[in-house]
Each structure stands twice: as structure tokens, then as C-alpha cells.
Amino acid sequence: MRRSVIGGAKRSSLFLLNQAHRSLLSPSPPPLHHHLGSSPSSSATALLLLLRRLSSSSASSPPPPNMSNPVTVQSINPKVLQCEYAVRGEIVNLAQRLQEELKANPGSLPFDEILYCNIGNPQSLGQLPITFFREVLALCDHPTILDKAETQGLFSADSIERAWQILDQIPGRATGAYSHSQGIKGLRDTIAAGIEARDGFPANPNDIFLTDGASPAVHMMMQLLISSEKDGILCPIPQYPLYSASIALHGGSLIPYYLDEETGWGLEVSELKKQLEEARSKGISVRALVVINPGNPTGQVLAEENQRDIVEFCKKEGLVLLADEVYQENIYVPEKKFHSFKKVARSMGYGDNDLCLVSFQSVSKGYHGECGKRGGYMEITGFSPEVREQIYKVASVNLCSNISGQILASLVMSPPKAHILSFPSLFLLEMNLMNHILPRKTGFLNLWRGVPRLPEKAIKAAEAAKTAPDLFYCRHLLNATGVVVVPGSGFGQVPGTWHFRCTILPQEDKIPAIVSRLTDFHKSFMDEYRD
Amino acid sequence: MRRSVIGGAKRSSLFLLNQAHRSLLSPSPPPLHHHLGSSPSSSATALLLLLRRLSSSSASSPPPPNMSNPVTVQSINPKVLQCEYAVRGEIVNLAQRLQEELKANPGSLPFDEILYCNIGNPQSLGQLPITFFREVLALCDHPTILDKAETQGLFSADSIERAWQILDQIPGRATGAYSHSQGIKGLRDTIAAGIEARDGFPANPNDIFLTDGASPAVHMMMQLLISSEKDGILCPIPQYPLYSASIALHGGSLIPYYLDEETGWGLEVSELKKQLEEARSKGISVRALVVINPGNPTGQVLAEENQRDIVEFCKKEGLVLLADEVYQENIYVPEKKFHSFKKVARSMGYGDNDLCLVSFQSVSKGYHGECGKRGGYMEITGFSPEVREQIYKVASVNLCSNISGQILASLVMSPPKAHILSFPSLFLLEMNLMNHILPRKTGFLNLWRGVPRLPEKAIKAAEAAKTAPDLFYCRHLLNATGVVVVPGSGFGQVPGTWHFRCTILPQEDKIPAIVSRLTDFHKSFMDEYRD
Structure with missing residues (x-):
């Protein structure tokens, strides 16, 4: 992906x-x-x-x-x-x-x-994993080596310290136990802190559902929102086929809105309105708007003003905003900047009572590209306690997502901070290298x-x-x-x-x-x- | 679970x-x-x-x-x-x-x-993981330490050897890449060999779909078989609630058959027939029979003769046999023995053209109990190439299951063999200890x-x-x-x-x-x- x-x-x-x-x-x-x-x-x-x-x-x-x-x-x-x-x-x-x-x-x-x-x-295709992430995962897989002398020679002090922190967040330090259905609470605390640091607005660990990559989270929301083909989901065209596949599997209707190739795959609210009205005129109850930002496959990055219009549109029309934000770290031009939809909505003064918003994130993207680990999460805000209970129930049926993926999601949302790293830092070197190579x-x-x-x-x-x-x-x-x-x-x-x-x-x-x-x-x- | x-x-x-x-x-x-x-x-x-x-x-x-x-x-x-x-x-x-x-x-x-x-x-609850499994996982997470001198002191020679074997089975040794949608081919080869050794009948790696625990595999089959409430699935009562939950989520009808508490939760084919006929008389198309063996939550172990009757019943009535066999290693009385339904069917002379059979397996059970790793697989036999293509497509929508869980599934189905282990073997000690403690x-x-x-x-x-x-x-x-x-x-x-x-x-x-x-x-x- x-x-x-x-x-x-x-x-x-x-x-x-x-x-x-x-x-x-x-x-x-x-x-x-x-x-x-x-x-x-x-x-x-x-x-x-x-x-x-x-x-x-x-x-x-x-x-x-x-x-x-x-x-x-x-x-x-x-x-x-x-x-x-x-x-x-x-x-x-x-x-x-x-x-x-x-x-x-x-x-x-x-x-x-x-x-x-x-x-x-x-x-x-040959890209090597980031050493810090893999060291932490290995130490969490086999914590009994953490106390051994040889480990100091094999693993960085930063990784050893982080592995201890993570193990202390896991009840009984049991990385082989089913976790809470939403994921390990301590890791969700870390992720929420990472979201807060990114956005400048509070994030609640109880709003976070850790998942095996972003895909199961998307399926969960489609399962919740789609009862029949009378339920429509507004999707960009072109879109990533996870959306069309998931809507088809759940029996809903994909309501296409076209990104404008002439303006660099721009997202026009007038097009959203037109497609929404057309779908409604056919008796379709449009439940949600999917926005992929940064775009996939188009690569466009939405301007903040455009995002505000989209938030306003969803609020006015009573649509759940499903924000695929898995490419948030893959922006390489200085003029463009990622703004999460939650940050945009909060900066407009909209809170939990104004907008149902879901943000999807994955460990498969960014400079690390850990696709095989299947880590990810969704942050859900604006849903009533009764509906959240239903989302929790659906998450529970699969018990929990894999713990290595959960750990990796916490690392991605809370990478080592330069000022606390021991030197020389392999992590900074590798991260900078990847962020240099990718745009090249x-x-x-x-x-x-x-x-x-x-x-x-x-x-x-x-x-x-x-x-x-x-x-x-x-x-x-x-x-x-x-x-x-x-x-x-x-x-x-x-x-x-x-x-x-x-x-x-x-x-x-x-x-x-x-x-x-x-x-x-x-x-x-x-x-x-x-x- | x-x-x-x-x-x-x-x-x-x-x-x-x-x-x-x-x-x-x-x-x-x-x-x-x-x-x-x-x-x-x-x-x-x-x-x-x-x-x-x-x-x-x-x-x-x-x-x-x-x-x-x-x-x-x-x-x-x-x-x-x-x-x-x-x-x-x-x-x-x-x-x-x-x-x-x-x-x-x-x-x-x-x-x-x-x-x-x-x-x-x-x-x-405090059960420790099996060291061999965790050493192999840690080495596969961070393969660059395999060549280092300190690793010899920290990890057993058996684990280092197995980690090399596994990495050689993974294209590019990339444990952070999406794999084939059914799971890494080399790991499926290992699992197929383990099934063959267990059953004495051939197993085909292309029949195996690696999944994040057994739950997603069950959902996949329910998704395939259930179109509406007119599609029924025969389920034991009592059952493990994954089945009732999955049938409900996919909108099908759970057709209950009662296990007989008086005979130790026995499964009577006469009861299956009765419930099948009753469901059919209501216009329900019964698609599959779920059998949980060893039973959950009842703990019963089916006798081989009973299993033959069940196979015959499914063949005659055109039902897919969904065999939940995740407790195959949790039998602690010498008189009882696990027989996979595939082994029973093959020993009756029934092959791919006679019976649609799915066997579910998980790394969460057995003496190892690796619930948090979310590893598992289903082995599907008897389906036409066209239907298999559809199952493959559904598996593809989530790209692949997590690689650590895939590796663990291969380890569970191919644990170290006593005669090739270096001594003293911690693996044998731990496995024997768990198999001693559990029945106690x-x-x-x-x-x-x-x-x-x-x-x-x-x-x-x-x-x-x-x-x-x-x-x-x-x-x-x-x-x-x-x-x-x-x-x-x-x-x-x-x-x-x-x-x-x-x-x-x-x-x-x-x-x-x-x-x-x-x-x-x-x-x-x-x-x-x-x-």
C-alpha cells in the first residue's frame, strides 16, 4: 500500500x-x-x-x-x-x-x-528497516535478554531504554497476551501524546483503536455505516481500491466524486455537493465522505482552507468524515504541509459534538515502510457513547491486533527525540537518509x-x-x-x-x-x- | 480464546x-x-x-x-x-x-x-513464552545481529539456525514487506510439511492461507458463504461466540445443533440431520457445518468413528465442513487423540472432489499460548479454482497477515525435533513443563x-x-x-x-x-x- x-x-x-x-x-x-x-x-x-x-x-x-x-x-x-x-x-x-x-x-x-x-x-525492494524500530521490537519479543551483559554490545542504549518503557506499559510485560480490544492502554497513551504534539490539540487514548494496518479499521467503519445498497459513501476518483473493495464487500454504494486532474487533482466542494445531491435524489442515504490526504494514488496535499471547507461540508450535511491520513509523513516539498483533519476541525472551534471524524494511520508508510508488521490505528471522535460501544464490540470479535504492530505504531507516533538520543544516533542518520532518498x-x-x-x-x-x-x-x-x-x-x-x-x-x-x-x-x- | x-x-x-x-x-x-x-x-x-x-x-x-x-x-x-x-x-x-x-x-x-x-x-496470567519461539522471532525482527559474536552468547544455536532458515524462505529476507496474500510461500511449505507429518496425507502449500489468528479466517469463510439470512450455518450449542458473532455480522442464520451434555457433550449425527431438515423446511439453504474439535467450551474430543459419520454427512448433504481445530495440541488424556478432519476424510478415500473442507489453526493455543502474536492459518481443500480465486481476492484486500505471526505459525507446525536439537535443550524442557503444568x-x-x-x-x-x-x-x-x-x-x-x-x-x-x-x-x- x-x-x-x-x-x-x-x-x-x-x-x-x-x-x-x-x-x-x-x-x-x-x-x-x-x-x-x-x-x-x-x-x-x-x-x-x-x-x-x-x-x-x-x-x-x-x-x-x-x-x-x-x-x-x-x-x-x-x-x-x-x-x-x-x-x-x-x-x-x-x-x-x-x-x-x-x-x-x-x-x-x-x-x-x-x-x-x-x-x-x-x-x-531492498529498503532496509530503521534499526531503532527493529531493535525495540526484538527486545520486546524476547525481554529476558534485556538484563544480559551481551545485550549492551548488540543493542543501542536508546533501544534498551525504550523497550523497558514499553514493557512497563504492558500489563505483566506480557507481549504474548491478548490485549484490550482497542490495544494496550499505555501504547495508546503514547500515541495520543504523539497526536497532541503533532496537532496542538488534545487527543484521548480512549478514542484510539489499534488495528492490523489501516485496512481492518476501514472495514470496521464500513461495517458500522453500511446496512444496504441504500447507504452511500462518497469516495474520491481516483481512490485507493481498499475503499471500493470494502464498500462492495459490505454491500454499500460508492458515490464517486472526481478529483480535478487539471488543478493537480484538486478536491472541489462544489463537486462534493453535486454528487451528494445526485445520490440523494436517487434515494441513497449518504453516510460518510472519504478523503485521502495526502492523496493516493494522486499524491496531492490539501490546502488547509480546502480542508476547512470539507469539514464545514461534512458538518452541514451530517456526514462522517473518514480521513485516510496514512501518508502524513510522505511530503517532500517545503511549501506543502500536512494538517490532520482533527487539527483543522479543532482550530475551527468544532469539538466532539460537531463532527464525527475518523483518522486512519498505518506503520506501512513514512520513512520506515514497515508493511509486513501490520500496525495501524484509527482515532474516532464525535461518536455517541452508544455507538462507540458498538464499534468496541466489533473490534472485540477479533480480540486485538498483533502486539508487535501495536508497539511499532507507538514508535512511529513517538520516535526518539533528537535531544535525548545518545550519540552518534543511528536513528537520526537512517531517518534523514530515507527522507533524503525518497524525494530523490x-x-x-x-x-x-x-x-x-x-x-x-x-x-x-x-x-x-x-x-x-x-x-x-x-x-x-x-x-x-x-x-x-x-x-x-x-x-x-x-x-x-x-x-x-x-x-x-x-x-x-x-x-x-x-x-x-x-x-x-x-x-x-x-x-x-x-x- | x-x-x-x-x-x-x-x-x-x-x-x-x-x-x-x-x-x-x-x-x-x-x-x-x-x-x-x-x-x-x-x-x-x-x-x-x-x-x-x-x-x-x-x-x-x-x-x-x-x-x-x-x-x-x-x-x-x-x-x-x-x-x-x-x-x-x-x-x-x-x-x-x-x-x-x-x-x-x-x-x-x-x-x-x-x-x-x-x-x-x-x-x-503469568505463563512465560517458549524461549525458542521468542528467540527466533527476535532474530527475524532484527536480522543484522545474526552475524555478530555477542549473539552466540545470547541466543541458542538452534534458534540462530532456524532464524537463518526462515530468513532464507522470505524473499529478500524482508520481514517488513507485505507478503503474498496467502502468506510467505516458504513458510507455507513448512506448514504443509507439518500437516503431512501430523496426518500422513499430502498437504499443499497453496491450500494454506496465513491469517492474523484464526478469527479473520472464520470471517473470510462466513463472508464467502453467507449472502443473506437465507443462508444457514450449522453450529454447535454451546459454541465459541466467534461463530455466532461472525454469522450475525454477515447476516446469516445460525442453525443450532445441541451437543449432548449427558454423553459428555457428544455430537450426534441424528441431531445434525434433524436440525438440517428443520432449517431446510423453513426455506434456509444450509451452507456449512461448524465442528469445534477439541470442543470449545466443552472440551470434548471427537472419536474417529464419529468424525467419519460427520464427513459422510457433509458429503451427502453438500455442506462445507468448517473444522475449528485450534485445540489440537491441548489433549491431556492418553485415551484420547486428535485426528484432523482432513486425515479422517482422506483415510476414507475422499479427496478434493468429494468434500469442501476448511481447517482452522491458531498460534494462540497449545503449550505456547502466543495469543498476542495473532498468527494462524486455514487450510482449504475441495474448492473449485474459480471459488479459490474469490477467496484469494478477499484475502488480498487486507494485503497479508503480520509476518511475525506467519513465522510463529511455521514454528508451531514445525517445532524443533528432539534428535536435531543441541543439548541441553531449553525448548524440550519448557514444552514438557507446560504440558506437565496444564493438565495439573x-x-x-x-x-x-x-x-x-x-x-x-x-x-x-x-x-x-x-x-x-x-x-x-x-x-x-x-x-x-x-x-x-x-x-x-x-x-x-x-x-x-x-x-x-x-x-x-x-x-x-x-x-x-x-x-x-x-x-x-x-x-x-x-x-x-x-x-
Whole structure:
């Protein structure tokens, strides 16, 4: 789920083909901020191509009923059939088959490795974990070594001290026990303090629910808010497919609002109003507004004034504001700054009685990218005690999230402070290194800005192959280069526009090769399908 | 979720009041196997008391609508309201309040600590983790120390070797990366090999889905099988409330079949048939049969012949067999043995084309009890490729389960083998110690067999307090003794019978005090409410 910053914000992008101005093959990099006008954070987000919703091609037609088998695609929950999750969909399955082929028959394909740019998963691509975090986790996994002399030589004093602090926050120091359903209280205290320090407004540890990554928290809120297809959730287009998948699984209606590519994927309240009214006119009860800030896959960072308008809109219209804020640490332009929606609402004077607000956070993003640890939380404010009791009950059914993920969430929200660190501090070095490398990787993306419109001939060829044009392009790209990207249709796009989404996380030394492979492929693809 | 063995199987029990023969207060322990006839494994499961479904009291009446708040209990998903999860319900909330009171005002209550016997959570009660497991986890969390000299002094050679093996199974040795949606392939290979060694029949790593504990796996199958309340799932009564909660959340119908307390909570196929036919006559499409073996909360262990009948029944009736086998390692009587349903089905000659079978396993149980690590898996066999693709898609939406839990699941299914361990082996010592202690704890339970019927006066007092009698008893017990047990209604019971469920996991030296507190409480309760 990690996505990358491009220019301003994150390093994943929805690349646009047919509105771009410059050639991918342009020998000199186009000027920064050219394409998207005044919005530097999103200036690098527009690039390549590709097409319409894949629903017709991805919902494979069910096979005939099999009487000897009690479970068929016809007899399962149709909501499961409707759900799509493109970042692990058809293209990724093809990539896995090609990877096996490469292993079995090295040299049999035109490339020697698969490069996964489909999902933000930096440690799978060689990014090393932050030592401080891993030392603390290891010590909490096996606390009996904390007292041993050898440990002083193997682990930093900072990590040993933090591990003791954390163990003292855990009842009985039992890192192998189920915790409180919302997570260990002491860790929630730490996280609440981190939120307070970030926002300058109070945070209550009892508002925090620790979860296995952000995904289960999103599901929990969808489960709470959606009773039937008459319940609608306003979602940005493009969106991260967790939202469309979760709404589908819970049987609700996704009410799309379109981000404006022309203004750097801007979020216009007028568009929200228009879509809300249209949904209401169809009898849909709109329950919540999803805002992803910093954006995924677009990378935009909302301006504070825009956020205030959104808060006002939710308050006026009685919508729960579901704020996906998992990229809060992935902003690399000095002009842009992350403001949590809670901070914005509180600074407007709105408290618990004015707005139902949920903020999602994850340990998978930021400079650390600890995707495999599955840590995260949601902070819920503005819900009545009766409703909170119901949320608590749903959280209880899975008992608790994993304790290592809980510990990591507390570390992420309360990293070591420079002035109390022992020196030399490996933590500061690593954190600064990552925050130096990540925006540098981003720079490479600018080479790709501005690609010509996908030719009619390619669209026709895709139709002939009964494939959506964006999937057609991505499949050709993978077969030719080993680079895995995701068709834009999985994220949603304005009908008639085609995109793909690419996360640029491989190690820095591999990026020139990726760029070169993509460039060569695109050239030959366009040569083949030129109108 | 850990539950304890009593006599034969697990150490949690549904204690029965009104069918028991001997007094709790009997000065000499009653003979083993007295109460439940010929079934030694369940002989210790009948004991105390308490009542009817709590639905009327636990479903609190909704408050009046609050116009300033977009989310009220009236406006949320009614399936969430219907869901109950008793092991973390009202009694546990009361216990948490009492614990805070004890902390704020020591000495203010008639006891000085809360003893949580509501849920199997052994490490919260002082059970130490198995060193080998924790060493391997710590080394995998922080692999850079594997090469350092001090590590040899801190960690056993066995753990270092296993950590290397595991890291070599993980692509890029990246324990912080999202894995394959089903879990890391190499770890699934290890688990499949462990299943093969256990069963003597092949297991396919591609049939295994690693999950954050067993709960998400159960939810995944319910999500797949349940489209509406017309889809029914056959569930034992008593059952573990995960099943009733998950069926409620997914909007299906729980079709109860009653375990026969008289025969040691036996599972009769005639009862299954009766309930299946009754459900079908009401127009319900029964999709699956849940069997919990070893039983929770009953502790019964199914005989192999009984399992063959169940397999035959599922095959004939076209039901998916959902086999909760998380207590497979918690059997402490030599006459009883765990047989996986897959082994039973394969030994009958039934393969993938004959039966849809799902086996659930968890790292939270067994001699290790690693509840907080949230590791587990399901092994699915007999599903068509099209349906498997749908299951894979649902698993993908949450990306993957946490990697530490995945590693632990591989360790549990492939513990060190005695002949290759370096000596002296702490692992063997600890495993043997736990397998020695656990059944000894169980022994204490036998003191409690045989309790007189709950007096009418107590039932009337409960009615007057608008409380179900089992909840009434459990609440009085908690207020008087600090011991937390769960009313039987959360697990289901034959109407007119009252139970509570108690897990006996505190450290051994505390058990006499618990027994004495319970005995004294029961005596004074009965004195107060004698008819």
C-alpha cells in the first residue's frame, strides 16, 4: 500500500496519457510544475495512460453449476464477486507466473527480473528497516535478554531504554497476551501524546483503536455505516481500491466524486455537493465522505482552507468524515504541509459534538515502510457513547491486533527525540537518509511527464482482445519489460481517460534501468499501434 | 480464546448447575469420570450454573435520535447491533471498572486483584513464552545481529539456525514487506510439511492461507458463504461466540445443533440431520457445518468413528465442513487423540472432489499460548479454482497477515525435533513443563463438580433485577471475589439450563485461592437465595 511521492507529495501516481503535453521520449526533462500549473505537489502526477473500468473483463463469467460441489461462484456471496482489488489483481497474477517461469527457465524471457511497481512495498525492494524500530521490537519479543551483559554490545542504549518503557506499559510485560480490544492502554497513551504534539490539540487514548494496518479499521467503519445498497459513501476518483473493495464487500454504494486532474487533482466542494445531491435524489442515504490526504494514488496535499471547507461540508450535511491520513509523513516539498483533519476541525472551534471524524494511520508508510508488521490505528471522535460501544464490540470479535504492530505504531507516533538520543544516533542518520532518498527517487519520475494520447489502433486492438485498453497496455508492458504497474481502472478515472499507477520504490540504482525499460517499451508500443 | 483442558481435553468448561450430582462443597474430590459416564474427556465439564440467552438484557434499548449527530444506534448497520461477543462483554467491562477502582483506591473492594478466567489468555496470567519461539522471532525482527559474536552468547544455536532458515524462505529476507496474500510461500511449505507429518496425507502449500489468528479466517469463510439470512450455518450449542458473532455480522442464520451434555457433550449425527431438515423446511439453504474439535467450551474430543459419520454427512448433504481445530495440541488424556478432519476424510478415500473442507489453526493455543502474536492459518481443500480465486481476492484486500505471526505459525507446525536439537535443550524442557503444568491445573477443576440446582429465589431475584440468572450469578461472583467468568448464554445452552464458562489459566500457586474464593462465594450465594 505504500505509495511514493512525486514532486510534492507521494511517490505513487496515476499517470495520465491523453491530457499530457510532452513526450515521454523527450530527451530533456520537462520543467518541474509545468503540467499542473500552480500546484507543485501534484505537478509530477500526470503522465501516462489507459482506460475504462475493467468490470466487464475482470468479472469472469461463472462456470456451469457443479452438482458434486456445494460451493460455486453462482452460490457464493455476490458481494464477494463484486469486490475488486486491482493492486493484487490480474496483472500481479501474471507477474507471479512470469517470476516462476524465470526461476524455472532463466533467460527465457526478455528480462531477468520482475520489478514490482504495483504496490508500495519498499522493504520487498531492498529498503532496509530503521534499526531503532527493529531493535525495540526484538527486545520486546524476547525481554529476558534485556538484563544480559551481551545485550549492551548488540543493542543501542536508546533501544534498551525504550523497550523497558514499553514493557512497563504492558500489563505483566506480557507481549504474548491478548490485549484490550482497542490495544494496550499505555501504547495508546503514547500515541495520543504523539497526536497532541503533532496537532496542538488534545487527543484521548480512549478514542484510539489499534488495528492490523489501516485496512481492518476501514472495514470496521464500513461495517458500522453500511446496512444496504441504500447507504452511500462518497469516495474520491481516483481512490485507493481498499475503499471500493470494502464498500462492495459490505454491500454499500460508492458515490464517486472526481478529483480535478487539471488543478493537480484538486478536491472541489462544489463537486462534493453535486454528487451528494445526485445520490440523494436517487434515494441513497449518504453516510460518510472519504478523503485521502495526502492523496493516493494522486499524491496531492490539501490546502488547509480546502480542508476547512470539507469539514464545514461534512458538518452541514451530517456526514462522517473518514480521513485516510496514512501518508502524513510522505511530503517532500517545503511549501506543502500536512494538517490532520482533527487539527483543522479543532482550530475551527468544532469539538466532539460537531463532527464525527475518523483518522486512519498505518506503520506501512513514512520513512520506515514497515508493511509486513501490520500496525495501524484509527482515532474516532464525535461518536455517541452508544455507538462507540458498538464499534468496541466489533473490534472485540477479533480480540486485538498483533502486539508487535501495536508497539511499532507507538514508535512511529513517538520516535526518539533528537535531544535525548545518545550519540552518534543511528536513528537520526537512517531517518534523514530515507527522507533524503525518497524525494530523490521521485525526481526520476519527472522524466515521464507528458505522453501522447493512446492511439485508436491500440484501443481497437484491446477491444479485439476483449481487454480494457489500460489492462492491455499494462499486460504488454509487463510481458516486455518485467515492470508491474496497475491499470488505472482499479482506482477509477474519468470515463474516456486512461491511466496506470506506478509506485517507484526500487533501490535507487535500479531506477535508471526501469526508466529506460519503460521508455523503450512505450516507444515500441506506440510504433506498433500508431494510427 | 485459549481454553483449558479439563480431565480429558481443554481447560475451559461450560459448567452446568442443574444436572450435576455432587456438591461443590464436597470435602473430598468426587471420583473422576463419575458425572459423564463413559466419556473421560468430558467428565470434568459439568459443574456450575446459569441461564437463558441474554439477548433481551444485552441489546440495550436505543436512545432517542440525536439530530446533531449523523450516527446513532438506530442508523447503524443492524447486523452490528445483533452481534454479541460474550467473552469480552458486560462482565469484562465491569471487571475493568473494578480494576481501575482497585488501582485508585486499594483496599476498597473485598479482593485485591481481578482474576481473568473469562478467556484463554495464559501469558496475561503469568505463563512465560517458549524461549525458542521468542528467540527466533527476535532474530527475524532484527536480522543484522545474526552475524555478530555477542549473539552466540545470547541466543541458542538452534534458534540462530532456524532464524537463518526462515530468513532464507522470505524473499529478500524482508520481514517488513507485505507478503503474498496467502502468506510467505516458504513458510507455507513448512506448514504443509507439518500437516503431512501430523496426518500422513499430502498437504499443499497453496491450500494454506496465513491469517492474523484464526478469527479473520472464520470471517473470510462466513463472508464467502453467507449472502443473506437465507443462508444457514450449522453450529454447535454451546459454541465459541466467534461463530455466532461472525454469522450475525454477515447476516446469516445460525442453525443450532445441541451437543449432548449427558454423553459428555457428544455430537450426534441424528441431531445434525434433524436440525438440517428443520432449517431446510423453513426455506434456509444450509451452507456449512461448524465442528469445534477439541470442543470449545466443552472440551470434548471427537472419536474417529464419529468424525467419519460427520464427513459422510457433509458429503451427502453438500455442506462445507468448517473444522475449528485450534485445540489440537491441548489433549491431556492418553485415551484420547486428535485426528484432523482432513486425515479422517482422506483415510476414507475422499479427496478434493468429494468434500469442501476448511481447517482452522491458531498460534494462540497449545503449550505456547502466543495469543498476542495473532498468527494462524486455514487450510482449504475441495474448492473449485474459480471459488479459490474469490477467496484469494478477499484475502488480498487486507494485503497479508503480520509476518511475525506467519513465522510463529511455521514454528508451531514445525517445532524443533528432539534428535536435531543441541543439548541441553531449553525448548524440550519448557514444552514438557507446560504440558506437565496444564493438565495439573485442570485437576483442580474436579473439586467443583456437582453443584445443586440454582434456587428459584435466585432466579426470581435476577428477574427482579431485569437480569438473566447466569449474568446475575457471574456479576455477583465478580463483585464478591474478583473472579471473571462468562455467563453460559454467550455460548448457547439448552433452554432452562444455566452455565458459566471459566478458563483456568492463572499460575498454579494462585489456583487454590481461586477455588477457595469460588467455593466460599457459592456457599454464601446459595445461603442467601436458598428457596
